[in-house]
Amino acid sequence: MIARHQTILFGVLLAASVAMGAVLWQLRERAHQRLLQGEDSAPTQAPEVAPAEQATLIVANDADSSLLSQVQTLPLPKDQGARARLVLGKLLDLYAAPDAAHPVPGGASSIAQVFLLPAPNRDAGPATSPSPAKPSEASGPQLAVVNLTGSFASSHPSGIEAEILTIQSIVATLHANLPRVTQVRFLVDGQPRPTLAGHADLTRTYLATDAVPTEGAHP
Amino acid sequence: MGPLESDRRFYPPPSQGGLIRRLCLALASFIVALGSIVAAQAPPVPAAPQPRFVVVLDAAHGGDDPGGKLDTQAEKAYTLSLSVKLRSLLNARGIQVVTTRESDTNVDTNRRAEIANHANAQACLSLHASQTGSGVHLFASSLPPAPPTRFPAWRTGQSAFITRSLAMAGILNSALQHAGIAVTLGRTAMPAVDSMTCPAIAIEIAPDRATDHAAGSAAKASLDDPVYQARVAEAIAAAMLEWKTEVRQP
Numbered sequence: 001m002i003a004r005h006q007t008i009l010f011g012v013l014l015a016a017s018v019a020m021g022a023v024l025w026q027l028r029e030r031a032h033q034r035l036l037q038g039e040d041s042a043p044t045q046a047p048e049v050a051p052a053e054q055a056t057l058i059v060a061n062d063a064d065s066s067l068l069s070q071v072q073t074l075p076l077p078k079d080q081g082a083r084a085r086l087v088l089g090k091l092l093d094l095y096a097a098p099d100a101a102h103p104v105p106g107g108a109s110s111i112a113q114v115f116l117l118p119a120p121n122r123d124a125g126p127a128t129s130p131s132p133a134k135p136s137e138a139s140g141p142q143l144a145v146v147n148l149t150g151s152f153a154s155s156h157p158s159g160i161e162a163e164i165l166t167i168q169s170i171v172a173t174l175h176a177n178l179p180r181v182t183q184v185r186f187l188v189d190g191q192p193r194p195t196l197a198g199h200a201d202l203t204r205t206y207l208a209t210d211a212v213p214t215e216g217a218h219p
Numbered sequence: 220m221g222p223l224e225s226d227r228r229f230y231p232p233p234s235q236g237g238l239i240r241r242l243c244l245a246l247a248s249f250i251v252a253l254g255s256i257v258a259a260q261a262p263p264v265p266a267a268p269q270p271r272f273v274v275v276l277d278a279a280h281g282g283d284d285p286g287g288k289l290d291t292q293a294e295k296a297y298t299l300s301l302s303v304k305l306r307s308l309l310n311a312r313g314i315q316v317v318t319t320r321e322s323d324t325n326v327d328t329n330r331r332a333e334i335a336n337h338a339n340a341q342a343c344l345s346l347h348a349s350q351t352g353s354g355v356h357l358f359a360s361s362l363p364p365a366p367p368t369r370f371p372a373w374r375t376g377q378s379a380f381i382t383r384s385l386a387m388a389g390i391l392n393s394a395l396q397h398a399g400i401a402v403t404l405g406r407t408a409m410p411a412v413d414s415m416t417c418p419a420i421a422i423e424i425a426p427d428r429a430t431d432h433a434a435g436s437a438a439k440a441s442l443d444d445p446v447y448q449a450r451v452a453e454a455i456a457a458a459m460l461e462w463k464t465e466v467r468q469p
Binding site: 062063065157158159160161162164194195197198199200201203204210 | 280284286287288294328347349350351352353356358361403405407408409410413421423425428
């Protein structure tokens, strides 16, 4: 049997908690209204349109295992990392086209990110000097880390030549548009991967000088 | 002086030292005589024994790693079939062969290099196949040449053999072109080849396509064409025979 005074106390506390909840709901609604009233939906900064520039794409051709230079006009942003990603995206769009000379599915969305870092000195080991605030604005040679998507790697045609042509065209295109990029490394979904599609080594650092198209390599 | 005394004077009884001397002389004359008989009967001794010539055939992929998808089969099956065919051709030419796999088994990249390095081979061929491109693609390691060392690093062991690998690629190129097969030469980084301490080449076989590839014309010979397979295998075997001659030249 519950005492009468305890029943009254429970009722009062219940009524107080309901009242407090109602007050809090009211306060929340008022704050939300204030926020909406204070928000200015007018644009504060005009959208920036990157000027169109000429970009050099080094395009692979399976027919004769060659790398050919192709100039295209693209709106290139000033930021070096964004510029690298856009140029590589355009290159992979060419490969994803139905009549591509080096067909690789995926297109521009296959490039997840491109990071630009100060290139380590290959003779003296990794760079030990302090990194600048913005690595992409450093004056020395750069290492580009290209992060590919897993779907691109898994759908890439398997074969030594096909994989090497893709890698060399990416490396050469980066160097052609960002001459300070001298070394390139690859990640897939942010992780190191042994090979691109079962053959070409993705764990090593590729040098831009090795990817320069040469005529002597063909029969 | 009786006759007996005379005998005693001219034939004194042999002492123990004299007996040993006589035995030694007899033994020496016996050895000399035996040596002259053996020398007269034995064939002439060759100047120096010929070094063993071993070729390692590495059929790429296998087991749960099918490799690339070809027209009618996986790359792992194609490379194994080619390896078996090549082994027969090389054995028929008196060349000893070591294979990295004989069945559809998964062999680790490092294990392949270990097998090749333990074989102390004069040629290591990594066999691949692809639907991309045309003819046969020959790839040497892209490692820079380096002088041989007693304990080479694992993933750069091939650097001491680059010059010989490129020479072997030249012989393979000539043999394949002589057989009317288009060849593409290149250099690349491949973990298995980079760790091999022998002249090593990755051979990738693609369909023999028509010259006008851009027009999309059909392949002259697909990978499954037995005549094309036989031409490629014969050319590789001929190249190995020529490489054997090259290796044995002083």
